[in-house]
Amino acid sequence: MTWATGTVIGPVTVGPPAHGGHCVARVDGKVVFVRHALPGEVVEVEVTEDTHERYARGDAVRVLEAAPGRVEPACPVARPGGCGGCDLQHADLPTQRELKRQVVAEQLRRLGGYEWAGAVEAVPPESGLGWRTRMRYQVTPEGELGLRAHRSHRVVRLPDQGCLIAHPDQPVPAGDFVPGTEVVVAGRGEQAAVIVDGQLVHGASTLLERAAGRTWRVSADGFWQVHAAAADTLARAVMEGLDPRPGETAWDLYCGVGLFAGPLVEAGVSVRGVELSRRAVREASRNVPEARFEAGKVEQVVRRWPDRVDLVVCDPPRTGLGRAVVDQVVRRRPRRVAYVACDPASLGRDVGTFAASGYRVGSLRAFDIFPMTHHVECVAILET
Numbered sequence: 001m002t003w004a005t006g007t008v009i010g011p012v013t014v015g016p017p018a019h020g021g022h023c024v025a026r027v028d029g030k031v032v033f034v035r036h037a038l039p040g041e042v043v044e045v046e047v048t049e050d051t052h053e054r055y056a057r058g059d060a061v062r063v064l065e066a067a068p069g070r071v072e073p074a075c076p077v078a079r080p081g082g083c084g085g086c087d088l089q090h091a092d093l094p095t096q097r098e099l100k101r102q103v104v105a106e107q108l109r110r111l112g113g114y115e116w117a118g119a120v121e122a123v124p125p126e127s128g129l130g131w132r133t134r135m136r137y138q139v140t141p142e143g144e145l146g147l148r149a150h151r152s153h154r155v156v157r158l159p160d161q162g163c164l165i166a167h168p169d170q171p172v173p174a175g176d177f178v179p180g181t182e183v184v185v186a187g188r189g190e191q192a193a194v195i196v197d198g199q200l201v202h203g204a205s206t207l208l209e210r211a212a213g214r215t216w217r218v219s220a221d222g223f224w225q226v227h228a229a230a231a232d233t234l235a236r237a238v239m240e241g242l243d244p245r246p247g248e249t250a251w252d253l254y255c256g257v258g259l260f261a262g263p264l265v266e267a268g269v270s271v272r273g274v275e276l277s278r279r280a281v282r283e284a285s286r287n288v289p290e291a292r293f294e295a296g297k298v299e300q301v302v303r304r305w306p307d308r309v310d311l312v313v314c315d316p317p318r319t320g321l322g323r324a325v326v327d328q329v330v331r332r333r334p335r336r337v338a339y340v341a342c343d344p345a346s347l348g349r350d351v352g353t354f355a356a357s358g359y360r361v362g363s364l365r366a367f368d369i370f371p372m373t374h375h376v377e378c379v380a381i382l383e384t
């Protein structure tokens, strides 16, 4: 069975959520990943992509039987064919968190052999709106600011009200934009930087952020946790999970500007950090002068590091650690590892690799630091 793009199929009964912001349905023996739907709903699905033998993708364009958690999205472009960002705005916040809980639990069980019984924790603000401190706009062919559609280069015009998940103190740049360019706004208030196609056109090239009791210097186009409350939330979860003791040693892997190294040195721990970006390493050295930072790839740099370490924090990109880095970590027999993960599938796979070396999940917390989207952040504590 193959459907042409744009074919509307249904009625379709929607099944459980899957990793990636969609629910699973079966139509004529074929899996269909349906966006903008909720489990248990009966919907009509417009096919958006059918290039694989085993599955197709589609959007719920008409809801015949709604699930109890369904709400009207507050944003006019958070709907089929619209912006690719808020793929869960059609669900109330408890339902969004329940969907994410199911995805995290399923990935950890299937890939990591770990049964997670926790819940996804809410992070203020309560509304789930106004939290993004970094926005990436695309310019439409008409020269207006817009946002990218899902799995497409198409740009959807930014609604007059702006993006509802952007922080209210983030300026929305005005002016004439060149069609096809990218406009990044980083930070908040007076210092907010506007970067057009990689060139700083307004504001400071270095932002100052407050978190974990320190002020952090961060390049306007460098990495900083995007939810206004994320840096504090994650730093606290890592510290509670590691429970560091004065005199211990720790590694901050994928350290960025040193977010986790900061509270660790405050706790009397001797910290080494490693990060790919040379500029971030320079900033980390200024942010946390008590720690030693090195620029390079984690998988290469840690090979040269001492044979023993007590604590490890790792906060890798979506691809996760992979076997080579897990092997380097477990070889040092740390007392605890705090794994900060933005992709539950990579986390699940790496948890399985840790388990083969005797490291089990002692605790796992999940945080709703990307409300209105399917993304979720986990902090897993591994120990022997």
Ligand SMILES: C[S@@+](CC[C@H](N)C(=O)[O-])C[C@H]1O[C@@H](n2cnc3c(N)ncnc32)[C@H](O)[C@@H]1O
Residues within 6 Å of the ligand: 223, 224, 225, 254, 255, 256, 257, 258, 259, 260, 274, 275, 276, 277, 280, 296, 297, 298, 299, 315, 316, 317
């Ligand atoms: C999710 S961010 C975490 C940054 C920091 N822990 C924080 O919370 O602000 C991941 C970081 O890993 C860095 N990175 C990506 N691949 C890397 C690699 N192979 N080795 C070292 N760092 C890497 C990126 O530059 C980025 O700063």
